[in-house]
Amino acid sequence: GAGVSQSPSNKVTEKGKDVELRCDPISGHTALYWYRQSLGQGLEFLIYFQGNSAPDKSGLPSDRFSAERTGGSVSTLTIQRTQQEDSAVYLCASTPRTGAGGYTFGSGTRLTVV
Amino acid sequence: GQQLNQSPQSMFIQEGEDVSMNCTSSSIFNTWLWYKQEPGEGPVLLIALYKAGELTSNGRLTAQFGITRKDSFLNISASIPSDVGIYFCAGRVYSGGGADGLTFGKGTHLIIQP
Numbered sequence: 001g002a003g004v005s006q007s008p009s010n011k012v013t014e015k016g017k018d019v020e021l022r023c024d025p026i027s028g029h030t031a032l033y034w035y036r037q038s039l040g041q042g043l044e045f046l047i048y049f050q051g052n053s054a055p056d057k058s059g060l061p062s063d064r065f066s067a068e069r070t071g072g073s074v075s076t077l078t079i080q081r082t083q084q085e086d087s088a089v090y091l092c093a094s095t096p097r098t099g100a101g102g103y104t105f106g107s108g109t110r111l112t113v114v
Numbered sequence: 115g116q117q118l119n120q121s122p123q124s125m126f127i128q129e130g131e132d133v134s135m136n137c138t139s140s141s142i143f144n145t146w147l148w149y150k151q152e153p154g155e156g157p158v159l160l161i162a163l164y165k166a167g168e169l170t171s172n173g174r175l176t177a178q179f180g181i182t183r184k185d186s187f188l189n190i191s192a193s194i195p196s197d198v199g200i201y202f203c204a205g206r207v208y209s210g211g212g213a214d215g216l217t218f219g220k221g222t223h224l225i226i227q228p
Contacts, residue, residue, distance in 0.1 A: 004156070035218075042120075042202065042220040043157070091156050102147045102204075103216065105156030 002026075004106035006092050012112045013082055021077040021109045023092030030096065032075050033103060034067060037089040046090075049075060082113045117141075120203050120219030128227055133190040135222040137203035145206040146179050146186040147216065152199045160201075161188070190224075198226050 005024040013019050025032050034046040045059040049069045060066070064082075069075040079086055089110050093103035120137045127133060137146075145164055149157035161172050163179035163186060170177055176189045186205075190197055200223050204216040 033216075040220075042118075043204075043216075043218040045216070093156070102149070102159035102162050105158070107154065107156050 004092055004094055004104050006090075006106035006109050008109060009107065010110045010112075012114060015084060015113055016081055018078065018080045019082055019111065021079075021090050021092075021111070023075045023077070023106060025073065025075070025092070025094030026104055027073075028096065029094035029104075030072065031094060032069060033093045033095075034075070034077050035091045035093065036061075037091055037108070039088075043091065046077070079111075082111075084113045087111055087113045118203060118205060118217050118219040120222055122222055123220070124223040124225065126225050126227060127193055129193060129195060131193055133193055133197070133224060134187060135201060135203075136185060136187040137205070137219045138185045139205055139217075140184070141205075141207065142183040143205035143207055143217075144183070146177070147204040147206070148175075148177050148186070148188045149202040149204060150199045151202065151221070157202055193224075193226055195226055195228075198224055200224070 007022045030051045032049045035043040036046055037043050047060055047067045048056040064080045067077045089108040091105050091108045093105045095103050117140045118137050147162050148160045150160050151157040160175055161170050161177040166179055166183050167181050168179040174191045178187055180186055200221040202221045203219040206216050
């Protein structure tokens with residue numbers, strides 16, 4: 001596609017439920033990143049995929065968070081047993097390859113846990 | 115990990131004024147990037163800097179990669195209402211195949227008063 005597409009754009013969920021957030025990167029981009037942006041904060045790195053290599057999960061805040069990338073394209077970020085502190089905007093970004101200039105970000109998914 | 119200090123946290127200026135913001139790092143970066151984020155959108159890349167001392171312009175925006183490689187600034191000349199938004203600096207240390215997540219500052223919220 002022309003840009004990075006994320007869905008849903010907004011998600012309200014009850015505490016304790018699981019949620020899945022989807023990211024469609026720009027076609028042909030091999031590197032994909034997930035970031036979390038809490039209110040008034042910068043962007044917190046979560047996880048990074050490069051091609052078919054094992055992902056760098058070093059930024060995931062707890063084992064309730066996981067992500068996968070199927071076929072080197074679409075990625076899904078899953079949060080299990082959501083907590084109120086998980087409320088944030090989750091941003092996905094892609095680049096043609098690792099180290100290639102700046103990222104192209106999607107518009108994000110605003111997650112609200114009530 | 116790397117820490118980025120971005121200042122000021124917010125700016126209230128009059129239309130037509132010049133704007134200056136900066137980022138300092140505890141580590142050396144080999145890439146500095148400046149992004150702008152508008153409400154409900156992901157950050158959009160404004161300027162990318164790849165060499166110490168580099169000074170790059172994009173319209174009314176000018177950014178520099180500090181000689182020490184630990185700082186960068188962004189200037190906006192003759193601000194206009196559409197400059198409103200949150201400006202983020204970001205730095206990268208490219209390890210040639212390792213984790214490649216950008217480190218982001220916490221942002222400068224630019225507000226323009228009529």
